Amino acid sequence: MGRNGSFHIAIDDVTCVQCAGCVSICPTEALHMQGLTLECHDPTCIGCDLCVRFCPVVALSLHALSAPPVRAEA
Amino acid sequence: MRAVDVFVVGAGPAGSYVSYALAKRGFEVFMAEKRPEVGVPVRCGEAAGSLAELEHFLPLSDDWIAGPIDGARLFGPSGVRVERHMPGVGTQLHRDRFDQALARQAVEAGVELQTSLQIDSVGAFEHGGREVRGRNLAAAGAPFRMRARLLLGADGVESLVGQWLGLRRAFPVGDVHSALQYLLDQVPAGKRYIDLYAGHAVAPGGYAWVFPKQNGTANVGLGVHVTAKLRRSARDYLDDFVRTRFPDSRILDVTAGGVSGPRSLKSMVTDGAALVGESGHTNNPFSGGGIMNALESAEEAGVALGEALRDGDLSARRLRDYQKRWQARVGRTNDLFFKLRNLFFRFDDHEIDWAVESLQRVVAGVEQNNVDYTGIFRSAMLEHPKLVLKAARALW
Structure with missing residues (x-):
């Protein structure tokens, strides 16, 4: 759906209850628990939106980063 | 570097019980828990089996028993319902204290438990064991290393150990429900039944539940099936549900998480390692429930892995005895529930009503000792011909 490296999942730390449900469904393992805090590894995120729709407490949102101008090898 | 017989990741019911079982057989067991306190925070509906079933695993205590469950009611979207009175069929738990009691039982049997210990890697199986690495979160992330002959992943729904071992991957879309639960007060006192509500307006592809606790409180929650069509969050659905049915209640606590309805793992074991409990996909794929299943998988693991440790053969081939025992005890039934789950996803509201009415006839x-299966089948053929096709597709 997306391209690696063009997306970021913003995490609302006040709303997030660290249930890690999103970690268990992220198809690229971009979301992970750093200790007891949820983090997103942007270069791995493909912007599929699954975690955003999954999050039971609506703590996640998807943001497009400024896309790289060209792909290295096209 | 320190070496132990068994290293267990996760001090939930599966981790604590398998640790206890192996320590009792004389092995040196080390159990790591990421959180500073076992059992906290609770991520569970807290409904488990009967007292007799629980007592098999742990001496009963009022400390963690919130009350009996004396039956169940299932409501279809139109309000049709089926009710079954089954005194003491289940037990409502204080899950935090339940987990703590299980961990205490393990520690008293000789298990060494360390909390605030995050595991980052489990190493390869070489020289008869694995090297586990992690960080002590209570000591500014001080590095941690330990060798173990046998590694057990009991790290729950989001199991990373299972992924590192190559035994499981992130769940495919649709295999995990997005679930949210409130602890409500001022829930009208009634029978101690668990109430389940199905229907697309309440919880698309899932169900809502009301599990009574103590002093007029109840766990009220729901899980929704995450698909491309889902437009609202679990929170939107639960807020609607609570506003309609419990307008006077206050929210005392919030629990969220993924409820998995997993397909059985092809393999729960590999060389020198195995998965127990939900990390090994042991929970019921239809209801999502997993406490009793986790304990049962831990018990089977205790027997089979204990024998493997004793004989010094920790090859995947030998550890598979555990999986065979699990399959015979619960796994095969779970495979059937997985098919039922796929059938349920295809139901529209009319078909859910029909299923509830049919269940009513079965009950x-x-x-009366006389179930009219032919009549139920006839009504399916005549009133819901599409349902028969759907069933055929989901079940075969």
């Missing part, structure tokens, strides 16, 4: 029949 009435069981009570």
Whole structure:
């Protein structure tokens, strides 16, 4: 759906209850628990939106980063 | 570097019980828990089996028993319902204290438990064991290393150990429900039944539940099936549900998480390692429930892995005895529930109503010792011909 490296999942730390449900469904393992805090590894995120729709407490949102101008090898 | 017989990741019911079982057989067991306190925070509906079933695993205590469950009611979207009175069929738990009691039982049997210990890697199986690495979160992330002959992943729904071992991957879309639960007060006192509500307006592809606790409180929650069509969050659905049915209640606590309805793992074991409990996909794929299943998988692991440790053969081939025992005890039934789950996803509201009415006929029949399966099948053929096709597709 997306391209690696063009997306970021913003995490609302006040709303997030660290249930890690999103970690268990992220198809690229971009979301992970750093200790007891949820983090997103942007270069791995493909912007599929699954975690955003999954999050039971609506703590996640998807943001497009400024896309790289060209792909290295096209 | 320190070496132990068994290293267990996660001090939930599966981790604590398998640790206890192996320590009792004389092995040196080390159990790591990421959180500073076992059992906290609770991520569970807290409904488990009967007292007799629980007592098999742990001496009963009022400390963690919130009350009996004396039956169940299932409501279809139109309000049709089926009710079954089954005194003491289940037990409502204080899950935090339940987990703590299980961990205490393990520690008293000789298990060494360390909290605030995050595991980052489990190493390869070489020289008869694995090297586990992690960080002590209570000591500014001080590095941690330990060798173990046998590694057990009991790290729950989001199991990373299972992924590192190559035994499981992130769940495919649709295999995990997005679930949210409130602890509500001022829930009208009634029978101690668990109430389940199905229907697309309440919880698309899932169900809502009301599990009574103590002093007029109840766990009220729901899980929704995450698909491309889902437009609202679990929170939107639960807020609607609570506003309609419990307008006077206050929210005392919030629990969220993924409820998995997993397909059985092809393999729960590999060389020198195995998965127990939900990390090994042991929970019921239809209901999502997993406490009793986790304990049962831990018990089977205790027997089979204990024998493997004793004989010094920790090859995947030998550890598979555990999986065979699990399959015979619960796994095969779970495979059937997985098919039922896929059938349920295809139901529209009319078909859910029909299923509830049919269940009503089964329950009435069981009570009179005469279930009219032919009549139910006839009504399916005549009133819901599409349902038969859907069933054929989901079940075969």
